[in-house]
Amino acid sequence: MKALVSVKRVVDYNVRIQVKPDGSGVATDGVKMSMNPFDEIAMEEAVRLKEKGVVSEIVAVTVGSAKCVETLRTALAFGADRAIHVVEEGEVQPLVAAKALVAVCGKENPDLFLLGKQAIDDDANQTGQMVAALLDRPQATFASKVEIAGTKATVTREVDAGLQTIEIDLPAVITVDLRLNEPRYLKLPDIMKAKRKPVENTTLGDLGVQAAGGLKIVKTASPAARSKGVMVKTVDELIAGLKNKGLL
Amino acid sequence: MSQASPFYTTDHETFRSQIRRFVEKECVPHIEAWEAAGELPRALHVQAAAAGLLGIGFPEEYGGAGVLDPFYLIVAMQELARAGSGGLIASLMSHGIASPPVMHVGTPEQKERFLRPVLEGRKIAALGITEPGGGSDVANLRTRAERNGSDYVVNGSKTFITSGMRADFITLAVRTGAAVLGGVSLLVVDTATPGFSRTPLDKMGWRCSDTATLYFDNCRIPATNLLGAENQGFMTIMRNFNSERIMLAAQAWAFGMVCYEDALEWARTRQTFGRPLITRQVIRHRLVDMKMALDAVKATLDITAWHVAQGAAPVADVCMLKNLATATLERVAGEAVQILGGAGYLRGIRVERIFRETKVLSIGGGASEVMKDLAARQMRY
Numbered sequence: 159m160k161a162l163v164s165v166k167r168v169v170d171y172n173v174r175i176q177v178k179p180d181g182s183g184v185a186t187d188g189v190k191m192s193m194n195p196f197d198e199i200a201m202e203e204a205v206r207l208k209e210k211g212v213v214s215e216i217v218a219v220t221v222g223s224a225k226c227v228e229t230l231r232t233a234l235a236f237g238a239d240r241a242i243h244v245v246e247e248g249e250v251q252p253l254v255a256a257k258a259l260v261a262v263c264g265k266e267n268p269d270l271f272l273l274g275k276q277a278i279d280d281d282a283n284q285t286g287q288m289v290a291a292l293l294d295r296p297q298a299t300f301a302s303k304v305e306i307a308g309t310k311a312t313v314t315r316e317v318d319a320g321l322q323t324i325e326i327d328l329p330a331v332i333t334v335d336l337r338l339n340e341p342r343y344l345k346l347p348d349i350m351k352a353k354r355k356p357v358e359n360t361t362l363g364d365l366g367v368q369a370a371g372g373l374k375i376v377k378t379a380s381p382a383a384r385s386k387g388v389m390v391k392t393v394d395e396l397i398a399g400l401k402n403k404g405l406l
Numbered sequence: 407m408s409q410a411s412p413f414y415t416t417d418h419e420t421f422r423s424q425i426r427r428f429v430e431k432e433c434v435p436h437i438e439a440w441e442a443a444g445e446l447p448r449a450l451h452v453q454a455a456a457a458g459l460l461g462i463g464f465p466e467e468y469g470g471a472g473v474l475d476p477f478y479l480i481v482a483m484q485e486l487a488r489a490g491s492g493g494l495i496a497s498l499m500s501h502g503i504a505s506p507p508v509m510h511v512g513t514p515e516q517k518e519r520f521l522r523p524v525l526e527g528r529k530i531a532a533l534g535i536t537e538p539g540g541g542s543d544v545a546n547l548r549t550r551a552e553r554n555g556s557d558y559v560v561n562g563s564k565t566f567i568t569s570g571m572r573a574d575f576i577t578l579a580v581r582t583g584a585a586v587l588g589g590v591s592l593l594v595v596d597t598a599t600p601g602f603s604r605t606p607l608d609k610m611g612w613r614c615s616d617t618a619t620l621y622f623d624n625c626r627i628p629a630t631n632l633l634g635a636e637n638q639g640f641m642t643i644m645r646n647f648n649s650e651r652i653m654l655a656a657q658a659w660a661f662g663m664v665c666y667e668d669a670l671e672w673a674r675t676r677q678t679f680g681r682p683l684i685t686r687q688v689i690r691h692r693l694v695d696m697k698m699a700l701d702a703v704k705a706t707l708d709i710t711a712w713h714v715a716q717g718a719a720p721v722a723d724v725c726m727l728k729n730l731a732t733a734t735l736e737r738v739a740g741e742a743v744q745i746l747g748g749a750g751y752l753r754g755i756r757v758e759r760i761f762r763e764t765k766v767l768s769i770g771g772g773a774s775e776v777m778k779d780l781a782a783r784q785m786r787y
Contacts, residue, residue: 170423172426190419192423228420231416231420232420235420343424343427343428343456343457343458344420344421344458345424345457345458345461346458346461346471346473347466347471347472349417349420349421350417350473353417
């Protein structure tokens, strides 16, 4: 069974995000970048499935600038066998990414396509669903447990009301949630070996996908600064304060 | 992430993020409890092995990372230092000074017995050099090992031994020959050997690191535990000191950076007389002085580590590096406590602990005065 895992390069979760002065986006120059944490969970799941003998080959894929090869190297250090880099220097919107990933699926024919449920940069939570729709294959989003038997996957999903378990036919798209697993620590020998694994370059053009997306970002702004809090001594004072603000 | 460097690549950054996660998740939440307990849990060594931390600098065939680039170890020191506890590094990484002799002069069989279980975190290794009767004077050490049949019979004692209370193996410097540097050997002592005993030492800092005095009373150690040839231990010990001192310098720099960063953060947020502290010229200048001194240490550290990685043994450079780094830490930690003011004097604050742990770096692994004498001799003054 072949697993395809998509990984995205994002600003590291530890970084204090700063908006560019002209409001055109978020500052990324000289900022630490890492693999999207949800994609790390997707990679970990694929590697565990391979260790169990369910998956025989893992292919990592990313869509983005030349620097995204670093993210692919991380995926290879996790245990991907090879990687595909769809090189695109410009902005990549969810639908463009989805179309590119669908084109890659067309070439690779994976039985399982694992993605993070969303990326921590724009939190769009769209790509996985779009891929499933464009492929016209089953999807199981927000997975917190994945079990594969034959040509079916049983997936526990984290939904608003609690947990939902569904069974889907493979090939399928699964997007993973935080509690699915805890990614392993990558060791130095694996980081080194990753450099010798193959990375295939392609472009949106090669895949027949239009680079321009349908969304236009008007402006990026920081959230309003929080005003200074007030310390209250008693519950009565708290209630009075809330009433005063019209919140009670 | 930062400026381009001839020494650090994206691989180092990938490795850094792994160690950072390990430190944040497995170390930082427990430091206070470990400090109170006076030792690290054994389980931490197993976790550190799984995180790829213990194997750095050791060969892959015995469970190491198989990567000799010293900059990975410097990155590891930098990330471990973020937990703000010198004892964590000293004790968790005590194999970093105890196990290189096994790696360098041990037989394959000795490496299997004494290196692999340590790199897997199942056993703890400590280095035993210093004696109650004398410190860095290796040529005059008095713990004796007399050959008797297929064993050595060891008598004597060692003190200030890091991880000494928990250690399973001691890489022990013993006298097997005449009272000169040519009469020193290295033996691996299993602490389960009859006649071995130990007592704990209470300290100013490094409180989560168990430090001990060790006693050897007619301990029979198999001659198969001898590392390298008899009476040839001195050079191995000296070589070991070189890498130990570079890593002590790396720790001093890394803790200095933690002090600087915490002082900077505090200066930015702390309001005095209606303005943030950092708007005051006296504080701004002090912070720049701290950064300037730390950058000089880092430049010296990186270039010296690079020379050593090329196969050089620049003893004088290493001595001066250790002194530069530890003296800078003493100064920078003092400045950080001063900038934090009352908050810097509180237990549980990183700079408070680091301040208490500056002296151990200026003393351990060769005191500043010994470093200067050695540097002067090396430069043929």
